[in-house]
Each structure stands twice: as C-alpha cells, then as structure tokens.
Amino acid sequence: MKAVILGAGSVGVQVARQLISENKEVILIEKSAELCQQLSNSLDCLVVNDEGRNPLLLKKAGVANADFFIALTGSDEVNLITCGLVGREYRGPAKIARVRNPYYISQLDLDHLPLWGVDHMINPEREAAKAILNAVAHGAIGEVVALGNERLRLQPIRIGADSPFKDRTIAQIRADFQHPVLVPVILRDDEVIVPSGGTTIEEEDSVYLLGEASNMEAILAQLGKTRQEFRKIAVIGGGRIGSYVAEQLSGRGAGRRGPLTLLHRLFRPAKRAITVFEQSIDKCKHLSDTLPDVLVNHVDVTEERALEEAQLGSYDLAIAATGNQELNLVTAVQAKVLGVRRTIALVIKNDYLDVASRLPIDVTISLKESLARTILSIIRRGVIRLLHSIADSELEILEMTIEKSTGLVGKKIRDAGLPRDTLILFLIREGETLLPEGDTVLKARDQIGIITRKSSIEKLEERFLNHR
C-alpha cells in the first residue's frame, strides 16, 4: 500500500511513522526544506520538498498509483484544494483532508455529501472533543469505547491502593461478578499485557474491562465507581476543543442530530451549568456570542489563585482542554486537589498519556491518538476495520467478517491459530452480540472483534484474507 502525505507537521509525521511501522510505502511532501532534511534522515520514507500545490509535482511524487492522499497542512483551504486537484486528475487514491474549521465541517457532518471529491474530512480536534464528550457521558471514569453494535463497552479502570482488584488474578476477579466480564488488556508502566486467567493485577495498573453495556453500570458499581451526574461542569480553555465540548454539553449546536448528542440528551436529566474559563478576551466574546447557555469567564488559569477565585472546587467535573498540554495536566491535578470530583485532561503527545495515568486525573484524552485512530480507521476499511486503538496504537481492536473461503469456518476459537496476544473479544452472529468462549465454533458471515498487537496485523491479514 502506498500513501502520499502532504504536510509534515507533527500530525503528518505521526501518521507517516505509524504507516511506516506497518511496512507501508509513504511519501511525505513538506514545504520547509530544513524540516525535509531532518525528516528524510529520521524516517524511512521519501520526503519531497515542495508546497504541494503544483499538480505536476504531485504527479512526480507518484500520486497516480497511491492508495491514499492525505492532506495535513495547516490550512484547511490548501488541504481541500489539493485533494480536489488530485481528485480531478486521478481516480485511484482515496483523498483525506484535515479540515479544522468547525463551520466547514458542521454541515458536512450532517449530510455526508462529498465535497470536491474529498473522500474523508478529518478533524482531530473534533475527534478529541467527541472522545471527551463520550467520557463525560459515561461518568468520566475512563475513556469508554462502545463495541459490537454498541452492545458492549470497553472501559479502563485504574487500580488504586484500595482497589478490590489489587493483587488478585483475572480468574478470581471474573468469578466476583454476576455478569460476564473480560479483561483483554492491562497497561503496566510501559508494558502492554494481554493477560491470561492467571495474570495477577498490581497496583497502578490500568485494567480494561469488557462487558455488556447494560451490565457495565452494575459492574462498575461493584468497584465503588458509581455513575455520577454532573450538574456543574468547568471547561478550561475555550479553543476549538473546549468550545465544541461546551457547546455540546450545553445542548446547543449545529450537529444536534448526531447520535452522540442524542446520547447526551438521554444521560442528561437536569439542566447542566457549563462554565468556560478562557484567557483570551476575543475568544471569550466569541463564545458568549455563540453559546448563550454557557457562562464564559475571562480567567487566565495560570495566574496565582485564579482557580480558587473561580471557585473551581464547587464543580462536579473539570475538563482541561487548553492548547497547552502541560497546563492541562497541572490544572486537572489542581482541580482534583481543590475538590472537583472528576477531571478530564487533554494532552497532545501520547507520551503524556503514561504520565497522566500516574496522576490523579480520571480521564486523559490524547489529540494525536484521536487523530491516528481516525486516519487508521479510514485506511482500515476493507475486510478488516479498525474500531479502536490503545496505548499509542500498540494494540488495535479490529472488526472483520469471516468469509466462507477462509479456513476458519467450523473451527473452535482456541484452534483458529490466531497470532500471539490476539483475542477474540466479541462475535456478532445474526445480529446478536456474543461474548465468545474458547470452544465457540466460528461460522461463515460471523463478524468478530479482535484485539491484537500492531506487529501481528500482517499475520492476521494473511489469515483472514488469503483464502484457504
């Protein structure tokens, strides 16, 4: 597979790195000569120094026989127009443009009509904001993923010193619950563990629980994590992410027909009070213009005693979503210290996910991870679809349909010959979502959800795509 990436900003490089690590052919186009020099030394791909607006050069870069053209420059307009140019000249590549302007996106969100042959518009900020909203809707206990036609929920739980899980094996824990629970992943320090029944859970682990969505509340309640209603929510930072989060939480917004907002409605029995703290007066004015139901405070949270004066302690939930990730982490911790019940922090680098997991922050959302997920979920849209990725895309949750021609039909799961550290999480058969056991027999047309390591994806592809 071949991908052409326009714009080698942090996002472009991140995507390139991801694709290279999967043995894909990548061509990066970047206008800064200096950056090109640097990148061609550090990345195993072709780096072309150009603005990317020249159709001739795009041809030279080999767009014609690429599978993907991904425009990730800082300008929405350049991204859209270059995608349009590529679309006019070549039928082959799927065009992906990053579009950050919410006004461009909002309408497109609704009708899904392609613009100028751009196949996919991605908006990392919007994705991160949706991840935050999803976490809020599920009580801000961790980053929640809905799987298997929304019937299942995957949820990370941090193991504290007083956790009932501490120092026990998976098998013991599973016996505790009345409802079926799977533990497909444990994150421990830098390690990603795909546990077996005998694995012991330690303090400071992040344990992922998979269960039926309808039972998840009860399961979490058993752990002392009852779902909380958030009456007062503080959003710190009124940039693209903060404003979208505030807009959606307050129940106003252009995209109010989306399924996610519907979800919010269901989980919102009482009117919430949303407060945005923003240090730029212009952004404050814009926010108070566009969001009448939101209280906008002009506060620089870095000032001494600013958060105390804002009475942050009186809020149920604080969402730190400024453009400064270090500030977000510190603010979220400080909010917790001031007595906010739950905190959510936005980070940009994935490195900080690990740092955040050691801090008293309930949920950490990574902008880059949201983006990588978005792009990968577009690229993996063939037989194998990406549902979710965990730990800097080290683990991926994939969905695929078992075709008749593959040798898997009629086999028990434990005999299916899956690569190491690969688990079948769920199985959709005739519209029913099942949690499979080792001796479940696979049938043709079964849709299965698989968690696997990045390195095993190629093997999986062979197993599922190479017939017989």
Next chain:
Amino acid sequence: MNASLILRVLGVLLLIVSGFLLLSLPVALYYGEIHLAWVFLVPVGINLLVFAAGRLFAHRPKDTTLSVRSGYLLVALSWLAVTATGALPFVLSGTIPGYTDAFFETMSGFTTTGASILTDVEAVAKSLLFWRSMTHWLGGMGIVVLTVAIFPLLGIGGLRLMDAEAPGPSVDKFTPRVSQTAKILWLLYIGLTLLQVLLLMLGGMGLFDALTHAFGTMATGGFSTRNSSVGHYRNPYLQVVVTVFMLLAGANFTVYYRLLRGRLRSLLQDSELKAYLAVFFVAAAVITVSLNGLLPGSFSEHLRAASFQAASILTTTGFSTENFGHWPHLAQTVLFALMFIGGCAGSTGGGVKVVRLVTLFRQASTELRYLVHPRGIFSVRVSGQTVRKNVIYGAYAFFFLYLGLIFATMVVVATGGYDLITSITAALATLGNIGPGLALVGPKANYAHFPDYITWWLAFVMLAGRLELYTVLLLFTREFWRR
C-alpha cells in the same frame, strides 16, 4: 454639503407631496367645497416652483452620492419644507387663522402625533380634514422612505437616507436594495390601510370617515374627524377593529414581511414583539381591573375601553373612546407609564421604542450578572442576536437625550404657568408623537391654549421625536457644520 443635489431631491420630494395634496380636490368636489380648491393649489404651485428651481438652477450634480451629513440635513429640511407648505391650506382657508397654529397642526399631522389646536373638528371643511388625515398617513411610513421607494423610477439611486428617518435604532434591510425594502414597506402599509378601510366600512362607517380613521390608525397618528374621537362610534366592532389595527401599526413592519414569507419561527424568537405584546396585555389587564372597581359599566365594556386606550397610548396613536382624564388614578398612572414606551422599531409608532427598552433591560440584567461573576463575559442578546456594544451605547444615549428633552420641554411648558401633570404629559405626548396627555392636554382638551413660543417649541419637539432625536439634534452640533 452638496447643495444642488439637496435642492433637486427636495424638489422631487415636494412634487410627490403635491400629488397627495391634489387628492383633496375630489373630496372638495364631492362635498361641494370647490371654492376651497385654490387653498390646495397654492402650496402645489409653490412646490412646483421649488422642483423647477431644482431642475433649472441647480446644475445636474456629477455624482449622485450624498454625504452622510447632507443626508441628515436633507431629511430634516424635507420635513420642515413639507410642513411649511402643508400648513398653507389651513391658513388660506381661514380654518386656522394663525400660521403658528397651522404649522403646529401640520407638524402634528406629519409626525403622526395627533395633537390638535382645533376645538371643533366637525365644523372644519371635509377636504381640509382629509388633507389633515393625509398628513398622518404620509408621515407614518415616512416621506423620505416613500421618496426612496420612488427614486429608482427617477433615476436616482443608492441614497442612504432611510437611516435618518426610519423609526428605531437601525433599518432592517430585508432585501438587498434599500429602494426595494422601502417599496415593500409601503406596499404593506397600503395593504393594511385598505384592509382597515374595508373592515371599518363593513361596520357601517362611511367611506370618508373610514379613510380618515384608517389613515390615523395605520400611521399611529390620532387625528379624528369627530370631536369625541373614536368614542363617537359606539359600535363595539369598530372600536375593536381600530384597537387591532393600532396594535398592528405599532408592531415592526418586517413582522408582516416575515409572516408573508412563512417565517413563523423567527417571530417566536422576536424579543421586541414578545415584549410589546406582553406590555400591552399587562397594561390592558391592570386598567380593566382598575376601571372595574370604580366606574359604572359592564366588564366587557371596561375590557374594551381599557385595551383600546392601552393600545392607543402604547402605539402612540392617541385616539380615545372615553375621557381617560376622569379615569381612576391607577388607570391614569398605567397610561402615563405607557407614554414612555412607544411602538416597535420599524413601525409607524413613536416613543423610545420597545426594542431600545428591551436592549437596556438586557444590558441592565447583564450588569447584575457581572456582580455575581466578575470575570464573566456576557453578550447582550435581543431576538437571539448579539447586540454590539455601540448599539447598546446608542440606546443609552438615546434614552438619556429623550429624558433630557422631556425635562427641557416640561420646563418650557411650565413657563407658561401650566401645572406639573400638564407640563410633563404635554412633553411626553409631543416628543413621543402620542397626541393627548392628561389634565389640560387630556383627550377632551387640546393644544390651542398654549402661547406661541410654546407651540413652536412643541412643534420642534414633535419633529425631534419623529426623526428619532439624532437627525434633528445633529443639526445643533458644531461638529455638523464644521468642514
């Protein structure tokens, strides 16, 4: 200043008004007052001379763009010019012997005030009464707006004059072209007037009375052809029709445009419309209750009288069915409070305008919110739209100037030896273009007893009120005349 362009436009404007002056001739013919025809032809002749002067002496201006200053001057001058010539029929016919009083009466007509110095209206010749009501109708939608609507026909375009005349903080342009907007406004105005004439005639009113009362209603003027105003007609149907049309005339005309376009949702979001109707219903209810305890008559009679009077004062029309000067104190106080409000922006009504008060109210409540959230940033919203700071400051300044002018006028009137109630309601009734006040300027009284200097002052105040203060007050600033 572009003097030749001003003269030319003024000529056109006077020519248009002449056309309406001539409409009195058929009335004179029908009622056997043909001997009065000359009193209408003299001002027409003068207007034609001005028009001709504009054509002949002022050279064709190279550019037809009017500077902002010239625009304001032109609007103020046109109102003075049409009043000056429009007063002539009253003087020439001897109906109103003094020019001061005739000027006052005509200014009261054009500014849709409805304050009269005539003691016995029914004795006046029909053709003159027709012209008197016609001044209302012309002034209601605005002579300049009318001219702007006709400009494209005359090959003059792009003049931004409406701002200087249109009622309210800003002109809602609902079509891209000003002249198109002006045309739609006038068509709506004509349509509603004809509808009212029809409905009044169905209630048994004669054509002449129906026309003059429709003019008085739709312009929120208040000149009647009867000594006891609309109270002359005891038919409840007629009173209800007039009440409804007063309320229609006091609402923003863009409402009807939106209604015709089927944009109902935007009406529900219209803060001004909601506040306007709320004020009316509350005031009518309170007056009804107040009348019920203290005056004889049935509940439905009280309800009808109360809503008629509340609508009449709120919309600054000034018709009356009862002598509210003899009403209980509570009812009078409510009416007095209504005198401060006025109609909606973009209506034919005068006063402070509901939208300004809504804006000021929102801003005041925002100030209170600042006290609770000192770091908060709040937007003042009216009808779901954020109001810019300059508009809010403008509304504050307007309110201040309005009150200032009320107090000044009150003192001017009081120098004539008048009591407090007469002085303050005379000020409110003229600046707000309402017409009747209380006490000596009450519904059964009139403005004939004022000495000349007060009459001139009140005429000036009426014009200031009709042109939303700024256009007139601007002419008294040094800044305006400086190069």
